[in-house]
Amino acid sequence: MFDSKDLYLCAIYMPPDNNVFYRKYDLDVFEVLQEQIEHYSVLGNIAVIGDLNGRIGLENDFIMQDNLNVFNCNETDLLNYEPDLPSKRTTEDIKPANSFGRKILNLCKSSGIRVCNGRFGKKSETFTFQNKNGCSIIDYLLLSCDSFSIVNDFVIGDFTTFSCHAPLKVVFKLKGLTLNEICTCKTVKYDCYKWNEGFKDDVKRDLAANSDKVNELMNSLSDEPRNIDEIVNNINSCLSDIVNKYTKTEVTKVLKCDYCNSSKRTYKPIHTRQDKPWINDDCKQLYIEYRRSLKQFNQNKCEENRLILNLAKQRFKRTENSLKRRYKKQRGNMLSSMRKNKSKVLLSKIQETKKGHTKQH
Ligand SMILES: [Zn+2]
DSSP states (O other), X not given: OTTSOEEEEEEEEOOOTTOHHHHHSOOOHHHHHHHHHHHHHTTEEEEEEEEOOOOOTTOOSSOTTOOXXXXXXXXXXXXXXXXXXXXXXXXXXXXXXXXXXXXXXXXHHHHTXXXXXXXSOGGGSSOOEXXXXXXXXXXXXXXXXXXXXXXEEEEEOOOOTTOXXXXXXXXXXXXXXXXXXXXXXXXXXXXXXXXXXXXXXXXXXXXXXXXXXXXXXXXXXXXXXXXXXXXXXXXXHHHHHHXXXXXXXXXXXXXXXXXXXXXXXXXXXXXXXXXXXXXXXHHHHHHHHHHHHHHHHHHOOOHHHHHHHHHHHHHHHHHHHHHHHHHXXXXXXXXXXXXXXXXXXXXXXXXXXXXXXXXXX
């Protein structure tokens, strides 16, 4: 990191509190996390990022009025103790904290880490989860309270069709890599030569007009063999001057700087996706509506748009699943009837399917 410390990054998924995991394994995952944070915070910066499945609302993740009672502390405690500093946080999720949310807040208070959501501007305070029941913030970036300066940018991205969770995007400042905040693009000019068949006669005429000059130079070769280099150069430039007149153009090109390359990069899909064999036109239309309502929700995360989105998603998923089931059943029936009658055709069908599968992945 740019502050010369190492960064210990923990990517985490915390199963929700009613999950079977907690009945199977009798342990408090937050306690384990706290132990790990204590262990690694001696070595460097700590960042925890992921789905913590708890809502914290607007409650503080630091200790309020954290003043020391000097009469209750011994001298060494006093030297090591750093009181919490109040730090403002904003949020779109204003519901009060739930049980896991309280555990997150207690973890912050006891390990000196802070919630980054809502502390890096408007784009960091938005909902991270949505489904048919509602919206919430349950995905976080937590960071040691004295290492906020290592974060260049932290935002909650748009919701996608891949998940009910929005992506968390964080940019850390690395040592020796200072990001240029200004554009240093360069314009370069160079010559480009391109033959144009249309100028053929002009070139011929010019060459003929200069033939005396070239002949003269050729003759001087035998007269003054010592000056061979100079004479050859003269012949060369005489010929190229004529041809360049018709073939040379100056090209201007912009060499993009790192700043422009990273901030304006557009991601293009590497390959065009092929529709799955069971997708039909109705299903495609439902998918288009699903994408449209997703876009609308990302622009305005109101209740109405969330309901529209989840209905559109449900309609698409239901249709796709039933088409998929029907397709697989038909394939199954076809293969089993082939097994009885035409074993060779069956083998080639199976190989075909295998090839199709490897292509898709
Ligand atoms: Zn630039």
